[in-house]
Amino acid sequence: MYVDRARQLSILAFLLVLSLALLAYAPSFFQPGNLKDILVNASYLFVAAVGMMLVILTGQIDLSVGAILAICSTAAALASKAGWPLFAVFLLALGLGGALGLLNGLLITTLRIHSIIVTLGTMNIFRGALIYWTQGAWIYDLPSDFRTVGLGQFGGIPYPVWGAIVTFALFAWILTQTSWGRSLYATGSNPSAARLSGISTPKIVLGAFIVNGVLVGLSAVLFSTRFSVIQSNIGYGFELLVITSVVVGGVHIFGGSGTLLGVALAALLLSMIGTALTFFRVSSYWELTLQGLFVLGAVALDIMRTRRSLQRGEV
Amino acid sequence: MRAILCLENIHKSFGGVQALKGVDFELYPGEIHAVVGENGAGKSTLIKIISGVHSPDIGKIIFENREVAIENPRIAQALGIATVYQEPNLYPDLSVLENLFSGRLLKRGFLLDWEKMRQRAKEVLSLLDVDLVLQAPLKRLSRAQTQLVQIARALLAQARVFILDEATAALSPEETKRLFEILERLRSQGVGIIYISHRLEEIFRLADRVTVLRDGEVVGRAKVRDISVNRLVQLMVGREIRDLYPRTPRTPGRTLLEVRNLSRRGVFEEISFEVKEGEIVALAGLVGSGRSEVARAIYGLDARDKGQISLEGQQIPPRPWDALRAGLILLPEDRTRQGGILSFPISWNIGFSIIDYLRNRWTIDERREHCLAKEMIQLLDIRPPKPELSLGSLSGGNQQKVVLGRCLLVRPKVLILDEPTQGVDVGAKAEIHRLMDRLVGEGMGILLISSDLPEVLGMADRILVMHRGRLVAHLPRGSSPEDIIKAATGLAEAPHVR
Numbered sequence: 001m002y003v004d005r006a007r008q009l010s011i012l013a014f015l016l017v018l019s020l021a022l023l024a025y026a027p028s029f030f031q032p033g034n035l036k037d038i039l040v041n042a043s044y045l046f047v048a049a050v051g052m053m054l055v056i057l058t059g060q061i062d063l064s065v066g067a068i069l070a071i072c073s074t075a076a077a078l079a080s081k082a083g084w085p086l087f088a089v090f091l092l093a094l095g096l097g098g099a100l101g102l103l104n105g106l107l108i109t110t111l112r113i114h115s116i117i118v119t120l121g122t123m124n125i126f127r128g129a130l131i132y133w134t135q136g137a138w139i140y141d142l143p144s145d146f147r148t149v150g151l152g153q154f155g156g157i158p159y160p161v162w163g164a165i166v167t168f169a170l171f172a173w174i175l176t177q178t179s180w181g182r183s184l185y186a187t188g189s190n191p192s193a194a195r196l197s198g199i200s201t202p203k204i205v206l207g208a209f210i211v212n213g214v215l216v217g218l219s220a221v222l223f224s225t226r227f228s229v230i231q232s233n234i235g236y237g238f239e240l241l242v243i244t245s246v247v248v249g250g251v252h253i254f255g256g257s258g259t260l261l262g263v264a265l266a267a268l269l270l271s272m273i274g275t276a277l278t279f280f281r282v283s284s285y286w287e288l289t290l291q292g293l294f295v296l297g298a299v300a301l302d303i304m305r306t307r308r309s310l311q312r313g314e315v
Numbered sequence: 316m317r318a319i320l321c322l323e324n325i326h327k328s329f330g331g332v333q334a335l336k337g338v339d340f341e342l343y344p345g346e347i348h349a350v351v352g353e354n355g356a357g358k359s360t361l362i363k364i365i366s367g368v369h370s371p372d373i374g375k376i377i378f379e380n381r382e383v384a385i386e387n388p389r390i391a392q393a394l395g396i397a398t399v400y401q402e403p404n405l406y407p408d409l410s411v412l413e414n415l416f417s418g419r420l421l422k423r424g425f426l427l428d429w430e431k432m433r434q435r436a437k438e439v440l441s442l443l444d445v446d447l448v449l450q451a452p453l454k455r456l457s458r459a460q461t462q463l464v465q466i467a468r469a470l471l472a473q474a475r476v477f478i479l480d481e482a483t484a485a486l487s488p489e490e491t492k493r494l495f496e497i498l499e500r501l502r503s504q505g506v507g508i509i510y511i512s513h514r515l516e517e518i519f520r521l522a523d524r525v526t527v528l529r530d531g532e533v534v535g536r537a538k539v540r541d542i543s544v545n546r547l548v549q550l551m552v553g554r555e556i557r558d559l560y561p562r563t564p565r566t567p568g569r570t571l572l573e574v575r576n577l578s579r580r581g582v583f584e585e586i587s588f589e590v591k592e593g594e595i596v597a598l599a600g601l602v603g604s605g606r607s608e609v610a611r612a613i614y615g616l617d618a619r620d621k622g623q624i625s626l627e628g629q630q631i632p633p634r635p636w637d638a639l640r641a642g643l644i645l646l647p648e649d650r651t652r653q654g655g656i657l658s659f660p661i662s663w664n665i666g667f668s669i670i671d672y673l674r675n676r677w678t679i680d681e682r683r684e685h686c687l688a689k690e691m692i693q694l695l696d697i698r699p700p701k702p703e704l705s706l707g708s709l710s711g712g713n714q715q716k717v718v719l720g721r722c723l724l725v726r727p728k729v730l731i732l733d734e735p736t737q738g739v740d741v742g743a744k745a746e747i748h749r750l751m752d753r754l755v756g757e758g759m760g761i762l763l764i765s766s767d768l769p770e771v772l773g774m775a776d777r778i779l780v781m782h783r784g785r786l787v788a789h790l791p792r793g794s795s796p797e798d799i800i801k802a803a804t805g806l807a808e809a810p811h812v813r
Contacts, residue, residue, distance in 0.1 A: 177678040179670040185659075187668065192653045195616065197667045197721065199641035258659060 007250030011265040026279035044222040046267035051215030051247040054208040059188040059255030060115035066238035067126035068100045072220035077139045077230040094217040100212020105206035139230040156265040160222040163267045186254020211282035248298045253271030319507045325374035334360040336531040349510045349518040352528035353740035354712025355698045367391035387691045397474035400482040403461045407454035415468050427660030440468045440473040458485040459602045478509040488603045510595040552742040560773025571760040572729045578623030581609045585782035590760040597763045597775035600803045605784040606764045610731050614645040642728035654718035659705030662688035664706050665720045691720035712739045731762045
């Protein structure tokens with residue numbers, strides 16, 4: 001299969017240039033504390049981006065991940081306040097994420113409505129339900145053991161980064177070595193051929209949404225446990241940041257191709273850019289503009305790649 | 316007379332594969348020049364170079380005495396080169412009319428002149444004698460109708476050079492006849508026509524000259540009236556083909572597939588038949604008679620309103636994955652759209668239907684997959700024989716073989732083949748037929764759907780004929796082509812309907 005080494009290399013090159021520029025103009029960027037911060041930010045983004053990658057690979061999309069993140073974060077915080085042990089809080093967030101993903105997946109596969117419509121609907125429903133549930137109130141006074149996940153570390157590496165590393169390893173294996181991984185690519189690449197080959201494409205899509213939900217649940221745990229307060233609008237717009245990392249990472253927006261390494265590098269780049277701007281003394285308001293430029297640059301690269309492979313006579 | 320188009324020493328390679336190795340080619344005005352060769356011989360590459368899709372690595376193109384660089388399809392169009400591709404390259408969501416004029420819409424001042432376009436479209440479609448709703452989106456059309464739109468589009472361009480690549484593959488005999496009349500008229504008007512087809516009878520009926528390609532080189536060039544079919548085939552294949560339709564007589568065993576009262580409103584009605592062990596049953600009929608639709612419904616790809624399907628007495632639910640598990644598999648007609656996954660390597664495509672059996676506990680055993688793919692590549696003579704190449708880099712006929720390989724690896728009890736040899740060269744066709752005979756010898760049952768009458772007559776033990784969604788005849792082996800055509804066109808109330 002076509003592996004987009006070019007994309008991985010171009011993001012790497014960009015990261016390298018950025019690092020060199022930072023080294024020259026703002027060496028204080030490389031303080032361990034700051035680097036750790038960036039890695040932690042990249043971690044929860046990456047974990048959610050892996051879920052989104054699975055969904056996009058099958059030719060679908062999920063706009064409700066910001067809302068799912070908010071629900072999982074809120075539920076985890078409330079459960080922790082109510083005295084649940086940490087592992088139960090964990091399971092609750094992951095299970096709740098999975099259940100909401102299942103709901104999305106069922107709506108898409110049984111009603112046969114495109115996911116962009118379904119998740120646009122559920123995004124608002126989830127958000128609305130959350131606000132009704134919390135009455136818009138913030139959650140304060142979180143127990144200290146809740147925050148050990150977000151702030152603690154093991155072997156000098158923060159827990160969220162461990163979470164991202166394990167997720168990377170697990171899904172690198174799933175995507176390249178298992179039949180489910182291959183079926184994801186096939187379903188997005190040519191759904192009718194996948195069906196003809198005997199792949200139950202609805203099941204594959206459903207599975208992608210469930211796993212996506214679980215990963216958003218994990219992302220919520222890594223994310224929310226860093227704060228002492230959970231706001232009711234937590235994760236607002238998160239879905240777009242996640243989709244951005246997937247697209248910049250070289251996953252084809254209509255499905256069928258993309259690599260995990262590309263997505264990991266893109267998540268790192270996107271989490272670094274905001275802090276980098278501050279260190280360059282550029283207003284961080286430019287962060288969004290830069291994110292947009294990355295997306296356009298990524299799409300331009302895709303188009304050039306497609307043209308070149310057409311010239312080579314491939315499809 | 317001077318040639319209208321002249322190619323000199325054209326070389327082209329894709330990656331490491333040399334598709335064309337120094338091809339010379341001349342086309343004169345007022346001639347129909349056939350280009351023949353096996354799959355992967357370089358025919359499609361050649362016409363893609365003429366129509367600006369690919370640029371040659373080395374070589375000259377001379378068009379009307381001028382050396383030209385045809386860097387993109389737009390330049391080809393401007394020069395007056397119109398191409399009808401094997402795989403339609405049209406816009407599925409646009410209307411028929413918009414497709415006919417896409418890229419060269421007629422204008423009056425700043426506005427589009429829809430009235431004039433509609434009128435010209437009607438003229439051309441009536442030349443072809445097809446009745447199409449101009450406002451209908453293209454995706455609602457059948458494959459044959461889509462092909463006709465492509466042909467009409469090329470006619471509208473009023474080209475000096477007209478290229479047809481397997482243009483009749485999806486057409487009915489009537490439509491083909493009409494297309495030939497038009498081509499003959501264009502010839503008499505001085506248009507140069509390049510005609511690519513695997514159907515040799517068409518070439519002998521239509522063409523003036525023929526160029527034979529093999530492995531990217533010209534191996535023969537002749538006037539059609541000076542060459543025999545056997546000689547032509549020998550040139551194409553590089554060896555002699557003895558028997559195109561090998562069949563070993565056998566007594567059919569127990570019933571495998573049983574179809575009862577299968578109906579889908581407006582498409583087909585009350586279809587009942589069975590396929591036994593060791594038997595090839597053909598489903599014949601014109602394009603649009605509902606043959607492929609019946610096959611798709613049996614395999615569970617399309618919904619059905621009524622009817623039961625069972626395999627060895629067990630009912631099969633109407634879903635492809637259940638059918639496949641039960642031992643039934645379909646080789647689809649439209650290989651590029653439905654058959655395989657173009658970005659996947661050959662080996663992944665071949666192994667895809669048995670992927671759950673290729674597992675080592677959790678992971679896919681890629682070594683075993685690779686080995687099985689190699690065996691299939693050898694069995695079906697897929698070229699180039701490299702399992703790691705992407706399916707999209709193969710020629711159309713070789714893609715077809717890869718998809719067939721995927722179906723065979725399942726070791727089905729019943730194999731449904733929808734146009735298994737369409738767009739496949741003679742050598743491979745004979746290979747596929749030999750394979751079919753061997754498979755039924757091993758106890759498989761085959762349901763064969765084909766527009767190729769000699770194939771139906773040569774291979775089938777029984778022939779079911781469909782007309783307008785109904786089974787109208789049930790003919791034994793040894794029937795004449797006339798029997799089939801009569802039933803297929805609704806002329807005969809055949810005696811053997813069950």
